[in-house]
Amino acid sequence: MNEYVERKVTFTWSEPRSSYDVVIVGGGGHGLATAYYLATRHGITNVAVLERGYIGGGNSGRNTTVIRSNYGIPEAVRFYQRSVELYEGLEEETDRFLMHDKKGLLWLAHTEMGARAERARAEVNTAFGAKTEYVEPAQIKEICPQIDLTGNGKWPVVGASYHSGGATARHDRVVWALAEGAMNRGVHVHQRTTVTGLVKDGERVVGVATDRGTIGAGTVLSATGGWVTRLAEMAGLRLPIRSHPLQAFVTNHYELQFPSLLSSGDLLFYVSQTARGEMLMGAELDPQPSYSTRAGHPFIQSCAQRAITLLPFLRDLRVLRQWTGICDMSPDYSPIMGTTGVDGFLVTTGWGTWGFKAIPAGGEQMAELIATDETPELIAPFSLDRFARDRTLADRGSSGTH
Ligand SMILES: Cc1cc2nc3c(=O)[nH]c(=O)nc-3n(C[C@H](O)[C@H](O)[C@H](O)COP(=O)(O)OP(=O)(O)OC[C@H]3O[C@@H](n4cnc5c(N)ncnc54)[C@H](O)[C@@H]3O)c2cc1C
Structure with missing residues (x-):
């Protein structure tokens, strides 16, 4: 304890x-x-x-504590929006400090097709009660000044959906x-x-x-x-x-100046900063169903490489901890x-x-x-x-x- x-x-x-x-x-x-x-x-x-x-x-x-309701289908948007709202009142209701922090979430698009998907996400979210809008690269840079909009010349950021309801809690x-x-x-x-x-x-x-x-x-x-x-x-x-392992890791701490959540559906990673300043990153599932909670170097290497493509400052940080959970995938x-x-x-x-x-x-x-x-x-x-x-x-x- x-x-x-x-x-x-x-x-x-x-x-x-x-x-x-x-x-x-x-x-x-x-x-x-x-x-x-x-x-x-x-x-x-x-x-x-x-x-x-x-x-x-x-x-x-x-x-990795991401709370959001910017889902892709009406049934899910409604359900997760209810959860987002309950989370917003949970500290008061339980009289406990849950470190609930509304940060906003950028979901990046790197291609015209990706941009269409993010515009569609914003539409379906708005129609069913979640707060999401489509934003252009200049606005993305304002929200997240650390981003390299050229994606290291390979993964240009052409737009994003911005979900202002995105949050984290401990x-x-x-x-x-x-x-x-x-x-x-x-x-x-x-x-x-x-x-x-x-x-x-x-x-x-x-x-x-x-x-x-x-x-x-x-x-x-x-x-x-x-x-x-x-x-x-x-x-x-x-x-x-099917039960699949999912890994995540945090870096050593970085000055507290990364306020939003950021996700790239094409590069398959997401990142946020914890209250301690650690950069917290996750990516896709391990493809093989398993109950193994072993965490491995190949995951860190591939996830970090993709994250650095958009956020070059990450390359100066060190990985502090890595862990795995077993996910029940439908x-x-x-x-x-x-x-x-x-x-x-x-x-x-x-x-x-x-x-x-x-x-x-x-x-x-x-x-x-x-x-x-x-x-x-x-x-x-x-x-x-x-x-x-x-x-x-x-x-x-x-x-x-x-
Ligand atoms: C690395 C990682 C990152 C994630 N990031 C996010 C995120 O950012 N946002 C998000 O929304 N979700 C995220 N998730 C998913 C999220 O953590 C889970 O979906 C959620 O915690 C599931 O909660 P649960 O209560 O169903 O399961 P669990 O928290 O896993 O609880 C199940 C419990 O059942 C117990 N149990 C199992 N069998 C038995 C038994 N026979 N007898 C008694 N007890 C038993 C286990 O010990 C366990 O404690 C992430 C998951 C992982 C692994």
Whole structure:
């Protein structure tokens, strides 16, 4: 535990009960947010969150903290915009400093086709509630003076969409605030508790088997990030999810003068500056599905090379840390939220490389579904049965590195 947790956050730990109304498997942002909103919006507190490691030890504590709603399809823009708005009020609501910082996000175009795509993004964003406009190179230079608009003579910047709602927040603080808020209202969070099986009564899931014993449940929600297919398998369910590693790294610290987020869809990288001054960079997934969290030099080399093409100052910095998370990738790059066809078993998954920003809205909507037994309109398009119904939601706006 670090200083912040010890001094500022009050966690109330409890012994597991024999059963709960709701058991949430996975103490990442989505599991904890669902518990938080169940307690705060619906008064449902007979809830346990079971986490095999420590809370936020999965992708929720490993991401690059980009929050945005400049997605490519109406369903996604609406959903992520709800999350952006919930994030904007989350510090006040939880009374915790989450280091929420509205920075704006430039999404660069290097070709005429890219420029058309960014203009289209601005249109669809504006139509469905997100704040995005198309900007010309001169405005890009004003927002980000460090940029080499010639792209080292190879990747000229011809325009960009500018999403003023783009923000960051400190990932582990978000996790802790949600956990604290849920626990203060009576939710149990059990760390070091691994779910090893699901208990069924006929076709219905009625509990979980764990390495600390069996726990009964009215409803079981899987919020297990990159390990979701293993849990789904225990329910006899095959999900359209592949688990891929995703790496990121930070440099040593640079004078605090890089205020915006910047992403290039053609060069496949994105960058921001942390509050400590580190330059934080990410790129595309490792292509091979795997549960390996090994981080490697080839990733740093190729990502850094692309980033330096546009931001030459980066070449004078040193890489300080590198890490990897395991992402639950859906075939259409959109999340899967809701019922599964297996009674008593719900999922929130398909969060891939973009689920941090979705934590508040994902939790809020899943809590509403559990509390009311009705799928909220905002997440209805993201149901699992969309694949069987031929209603997939291919979204080229979901990842910063398509
Ligand atoms: C390098 C990287 C950069 C990223 N950058 C961004 C970004 O900038 N913006 C963005 O929006 N998203 C980003 N993401 C994606 C984002 O981090 C995830 O989509 C999000 O954190 C998923 O949250 P979650 O709660 O679903 O999963 P997790 O946080 O992974 O939580 C799942 C938890 O389930 C637990 N678990 C698994 N199986 C079991 C079991 N059997 N029993 C008990 N517990 C279990 C795990 O230990 C884990 O703690 C990034 C991801 C990575 C890896």
